[in-house]
Amino acid sequence: MKEILFRLVKAAGGFALARGRTQRDLRILAYHGVWTTPGFQYGDRLFIPPQQFEQRMAWLKRSRYPVLPLGEALARLATQTLPDNAVVITIDDGWRSTYTHMLPVLESLGLPATAYVTTWYVVNRAPVLNVALNYVLQRAPNKRFEWESPVAGRLAVDLSSEAARERALSALGAALDQLPSLDDRLREFREICRLAAVPTEPWWSEGQFHLMTFAELRDASARGLDIQLHTHRHRNVANQNFVLGRELADNRAVLSEACAGGAELGHFCYPSGIVDRRAAAVLAAAGIRSAATCEIGLNPPSTDPYALRRFLDGRSVGPTGFEAYLSGASDMLDKARALLPRFARRPG
Numbered sequence: 001m002k003e004i005l006f007r008l009v010k011a012a013g014g015f016a017l018a019r020g021r022t023q024r025d026l027r028i029l030a031y032h033g034v035w036t037t038p039g040f041q042y043g044d045r046l047f048i049p050p051q052q053f054e055q056r057m058a059w060l061k062r063s064r065y066p067v068l069p070l071g072e073a074l075a076r077l078a079t080q081t082l083p084d085n086a087v088v089i090t091i092d093d094g095w096r097s098t099y100t101h102m103l104p105v106l107e108s109l110g111l112p113a114t115a116y117v118t119t120w121y122v123v124n125r126a127p128v129l130n131v132a133l134n135y136v137l138q139r140a141p142n143k144r145f146e147w148e149s150p151v152a153g154r155l156a157v158d159l160s161s162e163a164a165r166e167r168a169l170s171a172l173g174a175a176l177d178q179l180p181s182l183d184d185r186l187r188e189f190r191e192i193c194r195l196a197a198v199p200t201e202p203w204w205s206e207g208q209f210h211l212m213t214f215a216e217l218r219d220a221s222a223r224g225l226d227i228q229l230h231t232h233r234h235r236n237v238a239n240q241n242f243v244l245g246r247e248l249a250d251n252r253a254v255l256s257e258a259c260a261g262g263a264e265l266g267h268f269c270y271p272s273g274i275v276d277r278r279a280a281a282v283l284a285a286a287g288i289r290s291a292a293t294c295e296i297g298l299n300p301p302s303t304d305p306y307a308l309r310r311f312l313d314g315r316s317v318g319p320t321g322f323e324a325y326l327s328g329a330s331d332m333l334d335k336a337r338a339l340l341p342r343f344a345r346r347p348g
């Protein structure tokens with residue numbers, strides 16, 4: 001639907017117009033990983049098909065949108081010396097497929113990118129449990145089962161509707177979190193997979209839900225992937241400055257060991273993109289110069305560097321929708337839409 005609207009806007013010259021009007025604004029693309037498991041496709045904006053990532057990057061390379069490293073782009077945004085319509089590529093979390101599938105594409109095209117890496121699952125080797133659990137519950141053939149939690153007791157699981165599944169996800173997630181060790185959590189998670197009748201292979205062994213290993217992270221950094229901060233435990237740090245400070249320190253301890261040549265860890269991405277403007281003081285004290293959100297939009301020269309806007313690309317985003325963001329047309333349309341109700345309310 002949106003794709004059709006964008007095609008019309010493009011055909012009418014709207015993209016070219018928007019590109020001119022927004023030429024000084026920085027565009028920031030956001031990705032996570034790619035989906036390599038056969039069958040059920042999980043996570044529209046979390047995992048995109050590998051071919052889609054390749055096509056997007058190849059298109060960018062051929063396009064009139066110059067791709068810059070994050071640090072250089074932000075410095076030049078502040079001094080208004082960016083090339084027109086400049087783009088930065090960011091990749092969140094540090095999924096294993098970022099290393100196995102995305103990095104080789106970026107390398108072959110010579111495109112710079114920044115990966116915001118959360119490190120608890122780099123150090124503790126296991127699938128990222130809350131994400132893998134969501135996947136298992138979404139594709140479960142068994143819509144009702146009972147799981148006996150060693151801590152929380154018997155839990156009746158109902159996956160018969162989306163709302164019920166959301167409740168089951170938070171109840172099971174909380175019950176797994178109560179277990180004393182990661183081994184306990186993994187054993188019980190396997191039991192939930194069995195009860196839901198979801199096989200754990202090939203995705204478990206192939207690392208669909210794993211982050212990079214420490215060695216892979218180090219290799220990615222050595223090969224030129226810019227590694228930056230994303231908290232250690234991927235915790236929502238909004239309004240929790242104490243937690244944010246500790247999360248940054250723990251995250252930095254792992255990343256600084258993995259990063260080649262003591263590369264500077266001066267950029268941050270809010271976990272799940274949840275913004276907290278009060279975090280600025282903590283970020284500044286930790287020597288962090290920018291923070292990325294999941295708020296959609298372009299970044300004009302006046303942008304608050306602790307509230308960078310991005311565009312989260314996804315499987316459901318068509319090629320014209322992707323270009324609509326880069327051209328600035330979708331941003332201009334969003335702003336125009338936001339003005340409409342105000343005019344409508346005006347009397348007479």
Ligand SMILES: [Zn+2]
Pocket residue numbers: 092093230234270271272273
């Ligand atoms: Zn994240």
